[in-house]
Amino acid sequence: MSHSFIAVANIVNGVDLDTFPAWLRITHFINFIMMGFLIRSGWEVLASHPRLYWNNHCTPGSEWIKFTKDKVSTVPGEFTARDDQRSLHPLISLPGRGEIGLGRAWHALVTSIWLLNGFIYVALLFGTGQWRRIVPTSWSIFPEAWESAKIYMGLQIPSIEHFQPYDALQKLMYFTVVFIVAPLMIATGPIMSPTFAGRFPRYVKLFHNRQTARSIHFLGMAFYCVFVVIHVALVFVVHPQYNIAHMMLGENYNDITAAQFAQAVTMLILGIVFAIALWIGASYWSLADKRRAQRLVWGATQPIRSLTLDKMHSRQVKTGTFTEDDISPFHWVNTRPPTREQSEEWVEMRERGFEDYRLEIGGLVEEEKSFSIDELKALGHVTNITMHTCMQGWTGIAKWEGIRLKDVLALVKPTEGARYVMVTSYGHVGHMYDGGPTTPYYECLDASMIDDDECILAWAMNGEPLPDVYGGPLRLRADSQHGYKMVKWVHRIEWIHDYHDVGDGQGGSREDSGLQHFDARA
Ligand SMILES: Nc1nc2c(c(=O)[nH]1)N[C@H]1C(S)=C(S)[C@@H](COP(=O)(O)O)O[C@H]1N2
Ligand SMILES: [Mo]
Numbered sequence: 001m002s003h004s005f006i007a008v009a010n011i012v013n014g015v016d017l018d019t020f021p022a023w024l025r026i027t028h029f030i031n032f033i034m035m036g037f038l039i040r041s042g043w044e045v046l047a048s049h050p051r052l053y054w055n056n057h058c059t060p061g062s063e064w065i066k067f068t069k070d071k072v073s074t075v076p077g078e079f080t081a082r083d084d085q086r087s088l089h090p091l092i093s094l095p096g097r098g099e100i101g102l103g104r105a106w107h108a109l110v111t112s113i114w115l116l117n118g119f120i121y122v123a124l125l126f127g128t129g130q131w132r133r134i135v136p137t138s139w140s141i142f143p144e145a146w147e148s149a150k151i152y153m154g155l156q157i158p159s160i161e162h163f164q165p166y167d168a169l170q171k172l173m174y175f176t177v178v179f180i181v182a183p184l185m186i187a188t189g190p191i192m193s194p195t196f197a198g199r200f201p202r203y204v205k206l207f208h209n210r211q212t213a214r215s216i217h218f219l220g221m222a223f224y225c226v227f228v229v230i231h232v233a234l235v236f237v238v239h240p241q242y243n244i245a246h247m248m249l250g251e252n253y254n255d256i257t258a259a260q261f262a263q264a265v266t267m268l269i270l271g272i273v274f275a276i277a278l279w280i281g282a283s284y285w286s287l288a289d290k291r292r293a294q295r296l297v298w299g300a301t302q303p304i305r306s307l308t309l310d311k312m313h314s315r316q317v318k319t320g321t322f323t324e325d326d327i328s329p330f331h332w333v334n335t336r337p338p339t340r341e342q343s344e345e346w347v348e349m350r351e352r353g354f355e356d357y358r359l360e361i362g363g364l365v366e367e368e369k370s371f372s373i374d375e376l377k378a379l380g381h382v383t384n385i386t387m388h389t390c391m392q393g394w395t396g397i398a399k400w401e402g403i404r405l406k407d408v409l410a411l412v413k414p415t416e417g418a419r420y421v422m423v424t425s426y427g428h429v430g431h432m433y434d435g436g437p438t439t440p441y442y443e444c445l446d447a448s449m450i451d452d453d454e455c456i457l458a459w460a461m462n463g464e465p466l467p468d469v470y471g472g473p474l475r476l477r478a479d480s481q482h483g484y485k486m487v488k489w490v491h492r493i494e495w496i497h498d499y500h501d502v503g504d505g506q507g508g509s510r511e512d513s514g515l516q517h518f519d520a521r522a
Contacts, residue, residue, distance in 0.1 A: 017132060020250040024124070036279045038111065039225065043093040044104075045100060048086070058211065081333065095284075102294060132165075134171055136175060144169075145172050152169075158238070184216060191214070195314070199313065248267045312521055338425075361494070363495040364416075379407060390483040401458060402459050404456050405456060409493075420498065424487070428440055443509065
């Protein structure tokens, strides 16, 4: 490899493209660290439903790619979405061990930092004229890139003049990374949120549907992984001294001393070790005290959610996003119905066809009340065709019939201090936050959720009485939120003062043991 580079002054329109300014090197390094975090936490989320589709129904067998050999029975409830979850090692995912709640928390936090860093980078790129490095200004970029490609295909290395400032192929690649793939990731990311997807159904349609958006988001990640491998390999294979000197010190190799170059190499090695230590350290830090991680990592992005998602309500019904034709032929089931050990009462009621079921409403109310399904039916009746989004990633569309929660709550008078509504199931949570014996599944709702038009208590699904596996005889549907808020096999509804006083104080079973975050929307 040539050690003496021809010094070419790369001054274009008065902008020096020969040196890398400090801001470029710093944002590049921050981006590198954040990409590692994003990919690792993204894998955590993906592992919780390791299948990708082009259709919203997520019908088993219709995946275009899956990372599991498990066969899914098409008898609902025989093989659940929980059974399908995979747990990854903390060395490769963030945090690992199937902790999807913390994985999502990290993904949100790092996205915020990555976005901020990216905006600063792009602003400075245009502000300083450095954009000429990566934005092609002439169609000749394509034939030039083809020339470079031919050189690489012959296992040769283009001469150094090609890289001043950038080789055409390199320029095209970087342009794609920054101005095509990153915007695509930013555009598809919010669609993963049921709140956002429910609020902006027409926006989702730009990407065909939510699962298409999820698949594109996955492909963007795959692109980045391949890019990083090729990019890093080429940095070290093609004129490495030139690249390392630029990346670390900003200067041309010819302009620095041997000692400075040694310093650049040391900085590079330290930088990489530092990044890897941060990535893996974040996993073990999270797993060492999950409650602390849940509080701090979710907490860091709560102000952003308060200003955005928490203000949104689903408009799936109002806009008629889905019709009878959209109903999913197969709808995933997450947890199985209560067992006799969990609730003798529910099992026996089911044997009697739920004819003596009564919904209890109590807590901080002037007078406790209870209602049979028939009484509820007489009080109100709405039909909602909506898409269910589980935070694991799958979706399903169904027609739900029931009564709006707020109409039921209007039948009791809350007393002073009643602020939240707690919905408790006959069924138990899968595992407890403290590893102890399981207790009934519950979720709390705040004022904005209670007031949501698409928050209903449903007794029928797709025109049939609500089947056992889907929460019969009565379940909650809160379609402005993730599936875990929608308690199945509802036993009791209570007005409470503060969710910190119930369960383990996090706002629901999935918040207590699944490390999700209590807020109205996510
Ligand atoms: N009682 C109870 N309700 C529950 C759950 C649970 O474990 N127990 N899981 C929740 C989650 S995470 C999801 S995604 C939905 C799944 O509803 P489905 O099984 O009807 O598709 O139920 C929610 N309601
Ligand atoms: Mo879920």
